[in-house]
Amino acid sequence: MRSRIAILASGGGSNLQSILEHLERLGDVRCGDVALVASDRMNAGALDRAARRHVPTVVLATDKAPDRTPLADALETHAIDLVVLAGYLRLVPPDVIRKYAGRVINIHPALLPAFGGPGMYGQRVHRAVIESGARVSGVTAHFVDEVYDRGRIIAQWPVPVFPSDDAGTLAARVLRVEHLVYPRVVDAVAGGRMTLSNSATAGSEMLVDTRPSFTLLPHEDSRLAENIELALGC
Numbered sequence: 001m002r003s004r005i006a007i008l009a010s011g012g013g014s015n016l017q018s019i020l021e022h023l024e025r026l027g028d029v030r031c032g033d034v035a036l037v038a039s040d041r042m043n044a045g046a047l048d049r050a051a052r053r054h055v056p057t058v059v060l061a062t063d064k065a066p067d068r069t070p071l072a073d074a075l076e077t078h079a080i081d082l083v084v085l086a087g088y089l090r091l092v093p094p095d096v097i098r099k100y101a102g103r104v105i106n107i108h109p110a111l112l113p114a115f116g117g118p119g120m121y122g123q124r125v126h127r128a129v130i131e132s133g134a135r136v137s138g139v140t141a142h143f144v145d146e147v148y149d150r151g152r153i154i155a156q157w158p159v160p161v162f163p164s165d166d167a168g169t170l171a172a173r174v175l176r177v178e179h180l181v182y183p184r185v186v187d188a189v190a191g192g193r194m195t196l197s198n199s200a201t202a203g204s205e206m207l208v209d210t211r212p213s214f215t216l217l218p219h220e221d222s223r224l225a226e227n228i229e230l231a232l233g234c
Contacts, residue, residue, distance in 0.1 A: 013046025031191030
């Protein structure tokens, strides 16, 4: 039986799109279905992407709009098994973290534990990476706990930082890798191949290639995807 997945997004939903397309490509062998897309912003592009795919959507309650649907209620109503944060900028409530322990995951646009924590999202992360002089950044998929970006790491993949980079060019390069890594991690977690008990910081092998030799030209995406799938055991 496939896991029922909720995607939480605050923005345009490009990671949502990559997840939907990857699961669609997998067809009958996929381990999960996107059963809900939720956002804290009623004008989020992710909601439009979901509607075009006939995926149920909901706008979540916030401090400024407490009359909308609480996250816990939305997840229960749609019988959700796995919660996937995809550009969701709010802290998940503690009651949801407790109820879905080991079943809430996120993607961060840097190699945690570096460049994470409250306020570290979007181009803020990439500016911090460049200002630090780091020559390698990357993506980190991790389980979510009650502290921003501190949950156990599931998978990481490096992305080179070039001397000519600004926050925009680095962000674009990192996002392309997010679109390759995250959908595969989502399916692996949905299928039980990756769990909190065998995550990277619990001592198992982590999806990491420490050789940032690729420059991520468009024709290289398929090769990188193949390497990621081999590392994940897909």
